[in-house]
Amino acid sequence: MNAGSDAALAVTAAQAGAAVVREMYGAPLARFDKSGGDFATAADLEAExxxxxxxxxxxxxxxxxxEESGRTGAEETGRVWLVDPLCGTLNYAVRSMLVAVNVxxxxxxxxxxxxxxxPFNDEVFWTDGERARVRRDGEDAELTPSAESRLVDVNLDPPFPNAPDFRAVELLADPAFGARFxxxxxxxxxxVAWVAAGRRAAYVTDGRLRDSVHFASGIALCQAAGCVVTDLRGRPPHTGAGGLVAAADRQTHATLLEMIDHQLSASR
Known part of the structure; x- marks a missing residue:
């Protein structure tokens, strides 16, 4: 990786945020209420x-x-950094280490x-738009997707723009899902990064994800790693119904789309 490249900067920035998240973990943290019952902590703000x-x-x-401060900087520019300083704030607030810093x-x-x-496994998953790598102890290794685990993450957090046609929770109740994943x-x-790394077979979520500070990094990682990435109806991301199906291979992707389509068809 070129030391002065955008990818190197993304890694450096994410590592800086991760250091803050580690340092503040477990300490009493002020909470700042947001809409819909959501909140940020002092760690979110400091990391950002x-x-x-x-x-x-x-x-x-x-x-x-x-995520916390909105847009700043030049108005007329084609270069925009999307920053989620602490993805998994609810986890973090109850001392769960399942969090990410996305840039x-x-x-x-x-x-x-x-x-x-x-922040807690000292790993950074990164891409320059062409390659997908993970950095551990200063060394980079290629990300290789695999569906071998059969583990599929399903995001159950709102909003649900495709409800009632599609509800992620109903996917979990589908007998075909339980038989396969x-x-x-x-x-x-x-x-989402774990799909690119071969630690998950797939990831499924609803939502409008264009320019999402939460999902932009994970989607880019999966695409660069060679995963199959579409919206809920199998179209390119951000072009159709919204949502995301990121799968390690075409068979896994096709199987999940079939289950999702069954739910969509039943609602018509």
Whole structure:
């Protein structure tokens, strides 16, 4: 990886945020209420601040969209950094270590660099838009998707724009799902990176995900790793019904789409 590249910056920024998340873990944290019963903690805010400082120092002409602070920086630019400083705040607040720090760069209409850091396993999954790698102890290894685990993460958090036609919770109740896969619900988009890394067979969620600070990094990682990534109806991401099906291989993807289509057809 070129030391001055956007991908290197994404990794550095994600690592800086991850360091904050580790340092503040377990301490009493102020909570800041958001809409829909959601909240941020002081760790979310501090991690986003540090990430922003890293990015602005290196790319002062770029814009930045943070989950907590919104959009800052240049208005007229085709380069926008998407920052989710602590994905899995609910987990973190109850001292669960299943969280991620996501940093992605959208250049024009494409995500051209992205990183998802796991603060507690000292791993950073990253892509330059072409390759997908994981960094451990300063060394990079290629991400290789695999459906061997049969583990599928299903996101049950709102919003649900495709309800009542599609409800993720009903996918878990489908006998065909239980016969083919084993469900997981970890409530952090670190699980999307795990699909690229071969640790999950697939990931399924509803939602409108274009320019999502939560999902941009994971989607880019899966695409660069060679996963099959579509919306809930099998179309390219962000072009159809919304939602996401990211699968390690075509067979897994086709099987999940068949189950989803059965649910969609039953609602017509």
């Amino acid at each position: 601040k540090v990430i922003g400082e890293v990015i602005r120092a290196a790319r002062p002409g770029d814009a930045l969209v943070g 992605a760069l959208r250049t024009g209409s494409e995500v051209t660099a992205a990183a998802s850091a796991d 084993r469900p997981r619900v970890v409530s952090t988009t670190l699980a």
